[in-house]
Amino acid sequence: MAVVRSPLGRARGMGSSKHGVGHFIAQRVTAIALVLLVLWALAAGISLAHGDYDSAVAWLHSPLNAGLACLLAFAAFWHMQLGMRTIIEDYFAKAGTKGALLVLNVFVGWLGGALTIICILKVALAATTGVNT
Numbered sequence: 001m002a003v004v005r006s007p008l009g010r011a012r013g014m015g016s017s018k019h020g021v022g023h024f025i026a027q028r029v030t031a032i033a034l035v036l037l038v039l040w041a042l043a044a045g046i047s048l049a050h051g052d053y054d055s056a057v058a059w060l061h062s063p064l065n066a067g068l069a070c071l072l073a074f075a076a077f078w079h080m081q082l083g084m085r086t087i088i089e090d091y092f093a094k095a096g097t098k099g100a101l102l103v104l105n106v107f108v109g110w111l112g113g114a115l116t117i118i119c120i121l122k123v124a125l126a127a128t129t130g131v132n133t
Contacts, residue, residue, distance in 0.1 A: 004051030019064040022087075023082065026082055027079065027082050028076050030078050030079035030082065031079060033071070033075045034063070034075050037068065037075060040068055040072075041068075041072055042104060044059070047085065057123060057126070060120070060123050060124045060129040061124055063124075066121065066124035067105060067126075069120045070120050070121070073113055076113075077109050077112050077116070078109070078113070079113075080109060081105055081109030081110075084105045084109075084131050085102060088101045088102055088104075
C-alpha cells in the first residue's frame with residue numbers, strides 16, 4: 001500500500017533547521033571582517049617590513065594595533081572553525097567519527113585563537129626595557 005504524504009509531512013520530525021541561518025550569517029560576517037582586517041594587516045606588515053623587532057613591539061604597544069590584531073585572530077579562528085564544521089558535517093557519514101571531529105574542531109579553534117590572542121597581548125602589554133626577550 002502506498003503512503004501518500006505531503007512534502008511538509010515527510011519533513012516533519014527530521015529535526016530543526018533553525019540553526020543553519022545563524023551559521024550562514026556568522027560565516028558571512030566573519031568573512032567580511034576578515035577582508036577588512038587582512039587588508040589592515042597587509043598594510044601594517046608592509047610598513048613594518050623594514051623595521052626591527054623593537055619597532056614591531058613599539059607598534060604593537062598601540063592599543064588600536066593590538067586590538068585589531070586580536071580581532072583578526074578571533075575572526076580568523078572563528079571563521080576557520082565554522083568552515084571546518086561545514087566540511088565535517090557534509091563529508092563524514094559515520095556518527096562517531098563526525099562527532100569526534102566536531103569536538104576536536106571546536107577545541108583546536110578555541111585553543112589556537114586563545115593562544116594567539118594571549119601572545120599578542122603578552123607582547124602588547126609587556127614593559128619596554130630595550131632588551132629583546
